[in-house]
Amino acid sequence: GESVGLHLPTLSVQEGDNSIINCAYSNSASDYFIWYKQESGKGPQFIIDIRSNMDKRQGQRVTVLLNKTVKHLSLQIAATQPGDSAVYFCAARILNSGGYQKVTFGTGTKLQVIP
Amino acid sequence: GAGVSQSPSNKVTEKGKDVELRCDPISGHTALYWYRQRLGQGLEFLIYFQGNSAPDKSGLPSDRFSAERTGESVSTLTIQRTQQEDSAVYLCASSLGTLRYRTSGAPTNTGELFFGEGSRLTVL
Numbered sequence: 001g002e003s004v005g006l007h008l009p010t011l012s013v014q015e016g017d018n019s020i021i022n023c024a025y026s027n028s029a030s031d032y033f034i035w036y037k038q039e040s041g042k043g044p045q046f047i048i049d050i051r052s053n054m055d056k057r058q059g060q061r062v063t064v065l066l067n068k069t070v071k072h073l074s075l076q077i078a079a080t081q082p083g084d085s086a087v088y089f090c091a092a093r094i095l096n097s098g099g100y101q102k103v104t105f106g107t108g109t110k111l112q113v114i115p
Numbered sequence: 116g117a118g119v120s121q122s123p124s125n126k127v128t129e130k131g132k133d134v135e136l137r138c139d140p141i142s143g144h145t146a147l148y149w150y151r152q153r154l155g156q157g158l159e160f161l162i163y164f165q166g167n168s169a170p171d172k173s174g175l176p177s178d179r180f181s182a183e184r185t186g187e188s189v190s191t192l193t194i195q196r197t198q199q200e201d202s203a204v205y206l207c208a209s210s211l212g213t214l215r216y217r218t219s220g221a222p223t224n225t226g227e228l229f230f231g232e233g234s235r236l237t238v239l
Contacts, residue, residue: 034227043119043206043230044158089157091228100163100170101210103148103228107157 023090140209
């Protein structure tokens with residue numbers, strides 16, 4: 001079966017520094033990846049996504065890198081701010097037969113921003 | 116509605132009781148997911164609906180758990196004879212569902228999941 005996991009459960013970063021959150025996935029059939037941010041007491045919210053035919057995608061202050069060779073992706077947050085403090089999840093999608101999609105989430109990394 | 120709505124937001128029940136959790140997805144979203152999130156942990160997949168059918172129930176932890184969806188809209192997750200280990204936040208998400216492919220074969224939608232705020236279940 002597929003699994004998605006994270007290398008670091010907790011990451012503490014000084015305000016203004018860059019943050020890098022890592023994620024590994026196991027199923028090479030995954031064709032689409034999403035990073036979500038979850039603040040305390042709330043549901044996960046979309047940050048950025050990337051298709052498997054890309055290796056890099058940039059958003060506002062965030063960049064996602066995908067390395068299919070080693071089945072690894074990362075989320076980079078530039079100039080980390082206190083409002084970035086949250087738990088970050090990566091998710092991988094697999095298309096089952098019939099085109100149905102299954103989205104599997106990693107265990108999450110808690111990002112703590114030190115003022 | 117504008118987003119995914121879940122109810123109740125909080126539920127406290129006694130061990131052995133049955134509970135029902137409700138999810139109202141975004142209008143027009145054919146795919147609906149249920150996840151369980153224990154305190155300080157990640158999202159555990161439970162079940163996936165495409166329309167009113169559930170092609171993937173592989174995550175349901177036991178036969179005490181069941182879910183249904185009607186009218187390609189509202190879904191209900193039912194937990195019978197609740198146990199203390201069922202205590203968790205139950206998250207529902209919806210998406211546009213099955214991809215539509217261009218003639219080139221490239222998918223046309225992102226598959227992004229939109230989450231509700233969750234139903235926090237506490238079993239005493």
